[in-house]
Amino acid sequence: MSTVETIRFHLREGVSDSDFQALNRTVEDEYMAKRPGFVSRTTARSADGEYLVTVHWETVEYAEATIGQFFGAPETQGFLGAVDVSTVQSGRYQLVPH
16 A cells, blocks of 8 residues: 655754755655655645655555665765754655545
């Protein structure tokens, strides 16, 4: 069943939005999009600077395999370094057929 992951966070102090956008594109293009089961990924930002990343996967197994390697992958280190880890909130959802 299709799986949707959400990640909410703020950037670390001193990280500019433009710098983060470049790091975010790198994570998407060089890591996420190359992972098996990847469907799509979007990034949004609220007025107070909170980011919301939404990732769609073919199955929960693909999502779990990717997150299991995410924190150690060389392509993700810049992105991870820009995120204030104390603000991270994540969720996982199954798409509801209608």
